Amino acid sequence: MVLRELDTTREEGGGDHKQAARSSAVLHRDLSYDFLSLSQGEGNYLVLEDGRRIFDASGGASVGCLGWGNERVARAVMKQLMAIPYCSTVFYTTRAQEELCRFLVESTHGHMGRAYIVNSGSEAMEAAVKLARQYFLELSPSQNNRTRFISRRQSYHGITLGALAVGGHQYRRAKFEPILMKNVSKVSPCNPYRGKNPGETDQEYVDRLAKELDDEFQAVGPETVCAFIAEPVVGAALGCVPSVPGYFKAVQAVCRKYGALLILDEVMCGMGRTGTLHAWEQEGVAPDIQTFGKALGGGYQPVAGVLASREVVGVLERGSSVFVHGHTYQGHPAGCAGALEVQRIIREENLLENVRKMGELLSGRLQERLGAHPNVGNIRGRGLFWGIEFVADKATMEPFPVENHVAAAICERGLTKEYSISVYPGTGSADGIRGDHIIVSPAYNVHKDEIEWIVDTLGRLVDDFFGSA
Incomplete structure (x- = not known):
């Protein structure tokens, strides 16, 4: 299938668009792009200043779990702001912080001891990394040499320097490599679409990945590792890739073998x-430290956080x-x-x-409508978190x-x-640089007819884009 020539307005010419972009005082993500101006949100729709309505099929970056304009949430925020x-x-x-943290701790079936509330997923990961290090310092003076972390290639754990260092997103790291901490090593992601060998069973794949992690512990010195960091379902970096059954039990066993912690990043895939x-909860394990964000507050306030296990909290106490x-x-009161x-x-x-x-x-509908498309390689996900x-x-x-720039286009x-x-683009899903995917992650209160519309519209969009209609 020959890919149609992409609209190059962003890169070439663009006249009025370029001029509008340059007149902005905002340090936007792309200084040459004329961003659409949002006026308001109504349920699952984003309303532009010109009145046009766009169905938000990804909740932004998988943030909008209730849709937009929920008066109950807005009233709760306003009440706190006035108090x-x-x-x-x-x-x-504040009572807001105490009640939110109590809710979060109690939601973990006794596994977690305390919660720590911040404003973004990157902040949460920074806190998680520092907490892991301090845990070992408080555990015993003999643990002072635990300064390293192991994560996975083609992962993303945040954009601040510490979070970027423990991630493996090559594009986002590239310009900052010289100033990132060097005490992080990487192993393969669990991505059956691109990672499994021909004829390899799930169990054989799990065993191979667990051995790779074990070998990495041995290579860097098991007594130097604080934690292994991973997303249960990989979001932006791979496009909603869940692990194969048994993977997280296997890697947790490796961590336990060497006394290291398991940090699970649920900023994008968590909170429902x-x-x-x-x-x-679907992996048969509980982490020592967990990060979460995005759907925690559904976009109504900047909020994210960290949950620490009773063992980790106990050592600090x-x-x-x-x-x-x-x-x-x-712990911002309005965010909480x-x-x-x-x-x-x-x-x-x-x-x-x-x-x-x-x-x-x-x-099911995505598979029916797009599974056989010649330019759709894989459809994967869990719940309302799907990647193409x-x-x-x-x-x-x-x-x-x-x-x-296929995904963006x-x-x-x-x-x-x-x-x-509106769906969410991502790159690097093939080898860290190449590979295009989109994420479909509508609000939790989405209805059957809306799912049908999403799939039909995406099918038409993909057909038209690749010229295969």
């Missing part, structure tokens, strides 16, 4: 996105009792109030059941050239009036 908008956590706490409140870390806006109300709505309206039910429908990977050759899984075309659908 006390800020809390200096050096001296004070995959059908259970915590994605690890018996030691210094001080976590040497802090942010001016940690908004997140707590979002989670109450999810529970009261039994939305996790809807995630599972609508997820099955979305999965595009390829130049279905038989060989050959990705498109990087310069074609598909998403941009989807925003045009003809389709009016």
Whole structure:
């Protein structure tokens, strides 16, 4: 299939678009792009300043779990803002923070001991890395040499320097490699579409990956490793790739063997996105430290956080009792109030059941409509978290050239009036640089007819883009 020539407005000419972009005072992600201006959100729709409505089929970056304009959440945030908008956590706490953290701890079936609330997933990962290091310092003076981390290639754990260092997203790391910490090594991701050998069973694949992790511990010195870091379902870097059954039990066993911690990053895949409140509930393991964000507050306030196991918390409590870390806006009252109300709505309206039910429908319909498309290599995911990977050759899984910007171009075309659908683009799913995918992750309260519309519209968009209609 010959790929149609892409719209190069962003790179060449663009006239009025270029001029509009240059008139902005915002340091945007792309200084040459004229961004669409949002006016408001109504349910699952984003409304532009010109009145055009776009169906938000990804909740932004898998953030919008309740859709937009939820008055109940807005009232909870406003009530907190009027009561006390800020809390200096050096001296004070708030009921909003205490109740949110209690909810989060109790949601883990006794595994976790305390929660720590920040404002973004990157901040959460920074805190998790530092907590892991401090845990070993408090555990015993003999553990002082634990300074290393192991993560996976083609992973993404945040954009700040520490979070970027423990991630494996090559494009996002490239310009900053010289200033990233060097005490992180990488092993292979668990990606059966591209990682399994011909004829290899799931168990053989798990055994091979577990041995690779064990070998990496041995190579760097098992006594130097603080933790292994991974996403239960890989989000932006790979496009909604779940592990094969037994993988996380196997890697946790390796961590236990060498006394290292298991940190699970659920910033994108957690808080109900995959059908259970915590994605690890489906893996038969519980992490020592967990990060979460995005669907925690559903986009109504910037909020994310960290959960620490009772063992990790216990070591700090018996030691210094001080976590040497802090942010001016940690435990922000409005963020906590908004997140707590979002989670109450999810529970009261039994939305996790809807995630599972609508997820099955979305999965099946995507496979029916796009599974045989010559440029769709793989459709994968869990719950309402689905990725579609595009390829130049279905038989060989050959990705498109990087310069074609396929995923971005598909998403941009989807925003045009003809389709009016928003999905989330990603790259690097083939080898860290090449590989295009989009993420489909609608709100938890999505209905059957909306799922059907999403799939039909995506089918038409993909057919038209590749010229295969």
